[in-house]
Amino acid sequence: MCAGDCCCCDQPDSSEKARLTNSSENRGCTDIPVLLIFILFWAGMIYIAVFSVSHGDAFRLVYGYDSFGNTCDEDNADKAMENVSLTGLNHKGKPYVFFLDIRKPLETTMLCVTKCPDIEIDNINGVQEFAIKEGSNLCRYDVPIDKITDDANKDKCPQVFPVWKSDDLLFRCVPSKLTVLGDKLAVLFEFLNKSDTFQKALSDLYASWKEMILLCLLALVFAIIMVLLIRFMASIIVYVILGVAIVASLAGTGFLWWTYADIVSDLNDDIMHKIPLLDIEVRAKTAFLVYSIIASVLTVILLLIILVMRKRVGLVVALFYEAGDCLSAVPLLLVQPLWTFLLLMAFFFYWVIILAYLSTSEIREYNNVTGHIDYTEHETVSYFWWYHLIGLIWTSEFIIACQQLVVSGTVATWYFSRNRNDLSCTICKSMKMMIFYHLGSVAFGAFVITLVKLPRMILMYIHKKLKSSAGSNKCAEYCLKCCICCLCCLEKCLKFLNQNAYTVVAINGTSFCTSARKAFFTIISNALRVAAINSVGDFILFLGKIGVTAATGAVGIVWFKTKSELHFYAVPVLLVCVFAYFVAHCFLSVYEMVIDALLLCFVADVDDNDGTDGRPYYASDKLRKYIEETSTELNLLTRKDKTEETEPAQI
Structure with a gap:
C-alpha cells in the first residue's frame, strides 16, 4: 500500500536492514503530495501550450x-x-x-x-x-x-x-x-x-563527413578503452595521477620562487649600479612574491590532503574495481545518459516550440493613425512566461534525477545481492521501482534544485541589466555577484546531496527528506572517504574525458592535414572533439555515479555487517579484502558518536 511519506524527521524503523536484501519488501510510495503537485503543475503547462497554440503563430518568428x-x-x-x-x-x-x-x-x-x-x-x-x-x-x-x-x-x-x-x-x-x-x-x-567563411566551413564539413563519422567511432573506441583501463589498471592510474599532481605542484612552486629570486637579484644589481628602477619591475617583484606565497600555501594544503587521505586512496581503487564489475554485469548502464539526453532534447524541442507560440500570443489592434496592425501583449502572458520558465527548470531536473535514481537503484540491487549471477534485467527492475514507488521523491529533489536555480537566474538577469545600464551602482553589482556565487555553491552542494539521497531512496525506500538527512549524516561521518572519492576519483575521471578528447583530436588533426582540399580543417576537428568529449562524458559520468552509489552501499554494508558467517559482507572479494584490512578503523569512523535518537553513519 502506498503511503504518502513526506516527513523530514522520520526515525529509522526496524525493517530497514531487511530492505537491503529485497528492494521491494515493505516498500511504499514516497512523497505522494509532491508528485500530485508536479502532475497538477504539468496540467498547467499543458493549458499554457493549448493557449499559446490557439492564440499565437510561431511562423511569424520565422x-x-x-x-x-x-x-x-x-x-x-x-x-x-x-x-x-x-x-x-x-x-x-x-x-x-x-x-x-x-x-x-x-x-x-x-x-x-x-x-x-x-x-x-x-x-x-x-x-x-x-x-x-x-x-x-x-x-x-x-x-x-x-x-x-x-x-x-x-x-x-x-x-x-x-x-x-x-x-x-x-x-x-x-x-x-x-x-x-x-x-x-x-x-x-x-x-x-x-x-565566404561560412560557405567554406560548410563545404569542409561536407567534404569530410565520412572521416568525421569514422573519428566519432574512434572516440567511442577510445572511451571504451579508457573504461577498461580504469577498471583493470585503477591502482596504477590513481597513484600515477597523485604522483604527477605532487611533482607538478612542487615544481610549479619552486619555479615561481626561483623567478621571484631572479627578479630580486636583478633589482639589487640595478640598485648597486645606481640604475633607476622601473615601476613595472617593482610590480613584477610584488606580483611574483604573491604568486609564490599562494602557490606554496596551495601546495602545502595539497600535500596535507594527500597525506591525510593516503589510506583512503585504497578505497578509491577498490571502488573503481567494484564499479567495473558492476558495469560488466549491467553494461546497459553506460547508455543511460544517451536516453536521458534524448529525453532532454525532446523536452527542450517541445519547450522552445511552445515558447515561440507563447511569444506571439498577442492581441491585434488596428492603429487608426498609421493604418497598420499593432500587437500588444496579452495580460496573462507575462505570468505564463514565468510559469513556462519554472517548467523548464523543474522538468529538466526531474529527467536528470530519474537517471540518477535508476542508476542508483541498479547499483544498490546489484550490490546487495548474494548471488549476482542470477540477476536479470536489473535496470528494468530499477525503472519499475522508480515509476511505481519513487516518482514523488524524484519530483521533490528536482523541485529543491529549482528553488535555488530560479533565484540565481533572476539575479544573473538583474546583474546583466544593471551592468549594461549607465551609472550603475558598483556596490549593488558586487552584492549581486556575491549572492549569485552563494546560490551557485548552494546549488552544487544540493545536487551532490540529492544524488546521494536518491541512492538512499533506492536502498531503503524512504522519502526524499528522510533519505537526504541520512545521506547528509553519512557524508559527514565519512568525510575522508567522500573527499577521497570526489577529489581523486572525480579528477581521474575528468582526466579520462580529456584524454579521450585529446586522442581523438590528435588523430583528426593528423588525418585532416593530409586533405589539401580542406580550407579550415579546424572546424571538423572541433566538432569531432566536442562529440568525443560527449561520448567520454556519457561513459565516465555513469562510472562516477556508480562509484558514488557504491560508496553509500559500502558504508551501509559496513554498518550492518561485520564479516562473520552470520553477517557476511555483500562486497566482492576485492572490496572485502580492503574491508578486512581496515575494518577496525572504518567501524570507529562510521559508528562514532552514536546516540539512541540518530545513527549518523547508518543507512
Whole structure:
C-alpha cells in the first residue's frame, strides 16, 4: 500500500536492514503530495501550450509578418479582421519581408514579397519593371502592377530611391550595401561576402563527413578503452595521477620562487649600479612574491590532503574495481545518459516550440493613425512566461534525477545481492521501482534544485541589466555577484546531496527528506572517504574525458592535414572533439555515479555487517579484502558518536 511519506524527521524503523536484501519488501510510495503537485503543475503547462497554440503563430518568428497582421508564406484567411482591409490575405509563395523605407524599419510599412530586389532600383518605373519581370510587387497589395506609376499610389510604393539591392537575411530583405545603416554592420557583411567563411566551413564539413563519422567511432573506441583501463589498471592510474599532481605542484612552486629570486637579484644589481628602477619591475617583484606565497600555501594544503587521505586512496581503487564489475554485469548502464539526453532534447524541442507560440500570443489592434496592425501583449502572458520558465527548470531536473535514481537503484540491487549471477534485467527492475514507488521523491529533489536555480537566474538577469545600464551602482553589482556565487555553491552542494539521497531512496525506500538527512549524516561521518572519492576519483575521471578528447583530436588533426582540399580543417576537428568529449562524458559520468552509489552501499554494508558467517559482507572479494584490512578503523569512523535518537553513519 502506498503511503504518502513526506516527513523530514522520520526515525529509522526496524525493517530497514531487511530492505537491503529485497528492494521491494515493505516498500511504499514516497512523497505522494509532491508528485500530485508536479502532475497538477504539468496540467498547467499543458493549458499554457493549448493557449499559446490557439492564440499565437510561431511562423511569424520565422518568416516575419507585414504591417497588416499577415504572416508571410502562409494563408491568413483565419486571421482576417472585420472592417479592416488587407488582412486575412493568402501569402503562400511570399516568404520575404520588404521594408518600404529600410532606414526606418520600425516605422515604415512592411510587405510580404515573392523576391527581394536583386538589383538597385533608381525610380518608380524601375519598381514597375521589377514587378513585371520578377513577379514581385514592392508596393502595397491594393496597388496593381499596371497602376504602380500612378500619382495616387505614390504613398503606397517606395518613395526613397534608390531601392538598394538586397539579400534575404532570416527571410528579411536587407540591403547588400549596409553603409547607410552603420559601419559595423557594413564591415561584417563585407567580410562575409568577400571571404565566404561560412560557405567554406560548410563545404569542409561536407567534404569530410565520412572521416568525421569514422573519428566519432574512434572516440567511442577510445572511451571504451579508457573504461577498461580504469577498471583493470585503477591502482596504477590513481597513484600515477597523485604522483604527477605532487611533482607538478612542487615544481610549479619552486619555479615561481626561483623567478621571484631572479627578479630580486636583478633589482639589487640595478640598485648597486645606481640604475633607476622601473615601476613595472617593482610590480613584477610584488606580483611574483604573491604568486609564490599562494602557490606554496596551495601546495602545502595539497600535500596535507594527500597525506591525510593516503589510506583512503585504497578505497578509491577498490571502488573503481567494484564499479567495473558492476558495469560488466549491467553494461546497459553506460547508455543511460544517451536516453536521458534524448529525453532532454525532446523536452527542450517541445519547450522552445511552445515558447515561440507563447511569444506571439498577442492581441491585434488596428492603429487608426498609421493604418497598420499593432500587437500588444496579452495580460496573462507575462505570468505564463514565468510559469513556462519554472517548467523548464523543474522538468529538466526531474529527467536528470530519474537517471540518477535508476542508476542508483541498479547499483544498490546489484550490490546487495548474494548471488549476482542470477540477476536479470536489473535496470528494468530499477525503472519499475522508480515509476511505481519513487516518482514523488524524484519530483521533490528536482523541485529543491529549482528553488535555488530560479533565484540565481533572476539575479544573473538583474546583474546583466544593471551592468549594461549607465551609472550603475558598483556596490549593488558586487552584492549581486556575491549572492549569485552563494546560490551557485548552494546549488552544487544540493545536487551532490540529492544524488546521494536518491541512492538512499533506492536502498531503503524512504522519502526524499528522510533519505537526504541520512545521506547528509553519512557524508559527514565519512568525510575522508567522500573527499577521497570526489577529489581523486572525480579528477581521474575528468582526466579520462580529456584524454579521450585529446586522442581523438590528435588523430583528426593528423588525418585532416593530409586533405589539401580542406580550407579550415579546424572546424571538423572541433566538432569531432566536442562529440568525443560527449561520448567520454556519457561513459565516465555513469562510472562516477556508480562509484558514488557504491560508496553509500559500502558504508551501509559496513554498518550492518561485520564479516562473520552470520553477517557476511555483500562486497566482492576485492572490496572485502580492503574491508578486512581496515575494518577496525572504518567501524570507529562510521559508528562514532552514536546516540539512541540518530545513527549518523547508518543507512
